[in-house]
Amino acid sequence: MRKPLVAGNWKMNGMRASLIELAGMARAYPAALRAKVDLVVCPPVTLLFPAVASALGSGIAIGAQDCHAKTSGAHTGDLSAAMLFDAGANAVIVGHSERRADHAETDADVKAKAAAVIAEGMTAIVCVGETRAEREAGKALAVVSAQVRASLPEGAKASNVVIAYEPVWAIGTGLTPTIQDIAEMHADIRATLGREIGKDQAAQMRILYGGSVKPQNAKEILDLADVDGALVGGASLKAVDFMAIAEAAG
Numbered sequence: 001m002r003k004p005l006v007a008g009n010w011k012m013n014g015m016r017a018s019l020i021e022l023a024g025m026a027r028a029y030p031a032a033l034r035a036k037v038d039l040v041v042c043p044p045v046t047l048l049f050p051a052v053a054s055a056l057g058s059g060i061a062i063g064a065q066d067c068h069a070k071t072s073g074a075h076t077g078d079l080s081a082a083m084l085f086d087a088g089a090n091a092v093i094v095g096h097s098e099r100r101a102d103h104a105e106t107d108a109d110v111k112a113k114a115a116a117v118i119a120e121g122m123t124a125i126v127c128v129g130e131t132r133a134e135r136e137a138g139k140a141l142a143v144v145s146a147q148v149r150a151s152l153p154e155g156a157k158a159s160n161v162v163i164a165y166e167p168v169w170a171i172g173t174g175l176t177p178t179i180q181d182i183a184e185m186h187a188d189i190r191a192t193l194g195r196e197i198g199k200d201q202a203a204q205m206r207i208l209y210g211g212s213v214k215p216q217n218a219k220e221i222l223d224l225a226d227v228d229g230a231l232v233g234g235a236s237l238k239a240v241d242f243m244a245i246a247e248a249a250g
């Protein structure tokens with residue numbers, strides 16, 4: 001019922017020459033795989049426009065990694081959701097833990113950004129996840145549930161919001177939670193969504209896992225009932241790795 005989504009987050013990586021990887025992804029995304037798995041690649045904003053051109057006709061959507069909550073105005077260096085949409089994006093990651101940590105973004109900020117994204121008709125990929133200390137203290141489920149409740153924008157539904165569960169301690173570290181912990185968290189997020197947006201929408205909303213997903217561990221994670229795809233950082237920089245994960249989702 002839920003078509004898996006594999007999203008690539010290039011973070012602050014990538015020059016124009018890196019678009020060769022996007023071209024490689026496009027070549028390795030035939031109609032048969034397109035029918036089974038959605039793909040979105042979120043390059044740095046400098047590459048947004050050429051990435052859209054390079055992915056044209058491939059079925060790969062192009063997204064951004066952050067946006068400002070306002071539509072326009074005196075916010076030097078910032079980019080609005082409307083600008084990203086104008087450049088060809090159709091999804092925006094909001095609330096990535098690196099943004100929450102580096103830019104002190106709160107759940108309220110994330111909610112406002114997500115609202116801006118869906119107001120432009122794009123998909124908001126809303127990131128949540130606990131720290132290592134929170135998991136060790138047995139608070140992971142409570143922390144993530146609170147983040148989901150406070151970060152979801154008004155009007156969130158399965159067609160405009162995707163949740164990405166990314167344990168902070170698993171991002172870029174090579175560490176992952178146990179399969180049981182991932183399964184428990186995703187089921188709990190879906191239960192939280194059910195209380196927030198109703199059971200029908202919650203049943204349809206995609207919940208991605210993110211944090212050190214690689215071709216080697218993708219299948220085991222993606223086979224879980226409530227895991228509807230992956231948000232992939234490091235392994236999304238190389239077409240061969242990203243497409244192996246896409247295949248594992250199919």
Ligand code: PEP
Pocket residue numbers: 009011166170171172173174210211212213231232233234235
């Ligand atoms: C991410 O940046 O969202 C991420 C999951 O990174 P990595 O796959 O490198 O852990």
